[in-house]
Amino acid sequence: MLRKTYIRWLIIVLLGILIFLISKHFDLLENLIAFSHRHEDWELDELLILSLYLSITLLFVNLIQIKELRKNLRDKNTLIREINHRVKNHFTSMESFIYLQSEELKDIKCKQALIETSSRIGTIRSVYDKLSHRESDDNTKISLREYLEDLSNGLVKIFPSESKMQLETDYDDGDIEHSQATSLGIIFNEIFTNSLKYGTRNGYLKIKASAKISHKTCIVTIEDNGEGFKEDFNSTQHTGLGLTIIQAVIDQLKGTISFENKEGAHTSFSFPLT
Incomplete structure (x- = not known):
């Protein structure tokens, strides 16, 4: 040189x-x-x-x-990718430790809580995994389609259904800022996990998940063929951890969310892209 x-x-x-x-x-x-x-x-x-x-x-x-x-730019991008890779490894370690601990528990509720915690960490880890493998010079964005495909497939493995299952996905192939991708992943994880746990009807589980980018807005929809939400369900008054997380992150994104009963539970949320 x-x-x-x-x-x-x-x-x-x-x-x-x-x-x-x-x-x-x-x-x-x-x-x-x-x-x-x-x-x-x-x-x-x-x-x-x-x-x-x-x-x-x-x-x-x-x-x-x-x-x-x-x-200098190449050196900077290399350093950023290395940092993202190390952060991803830290999250992977945390995720593994929690999951291994859950395997030692016999109490079903405690075990399920730890598994769900592990999956929440996994949604964040996946963002840094994508960033560390990003080939372009833009180290702040990741592919929406690749990210949600990994999340949905990963959640299916974490929460395997004993029923016959069908998963349909339709994700746009646009890019999204990593900070918003993390928030999106947290919400997606809660809703998708809920469908995996409660979306079965007559021994059959069908989940449809889509994510569209239109006019600088990301619109995500997840629906299943289960029994749907209870008639007295009120998202603003519900005190469960999952819904509390969803509402907090939606507010952070300055987005909106709706819960409906169609042929099952139908949840849709949207937020402006930065």
Whole structure:
């Protein structure tokens, strides 16, 4: 790398000497010095040589600056990817420890609570996993489709259903800021998990999940074929942990959410993209 730098500067110096000799032949430097003391018209060939000299000099200076900026940018992106990779590994360790602890428990409710906690950590870990493998120079965004596909498939493995199951997904292939992706994943995790746990009817579980980006707004819908929400269900008065998390994160996103009964539970939420 050092040798290449020396070679670049040597080329610039040689070109500078060449232009100097040409300009010397036309008395260009003398005219340039004299120009500050007297106002006389230059010949066209003298102006052309001066323009050429300045243009080439500025061109090479700019090329060197661009080269250095690109190198610094690559170093920065490499560092950011490494940081994201390490954060992902920390979350993976936490997720694994909690899951292993749940395997030691015999109390079903306690075991289920730890598994759900592990899945919540997994939604955050997945964001950093995507960021650490991002190939482009933009280290702040991830693919919406890839992220939600990983989440939905991962949740199906964590909460396997004993019933026959059908999963239909339709996610747009746009990009989303990692901070919003984390919030989206937390909400998605709570709603999707609820469908996995309570969406079965007559031994059959069907879940449809979609995410669309339209007019700088992300719209996510999750529905199942279960019994749906209770008639007296009120999301604003419900005190369960899952719904409390959903409402808090929706407020953070400045979004809206609706819960309906159609052929089962139908939940849709939207938020503006940054």
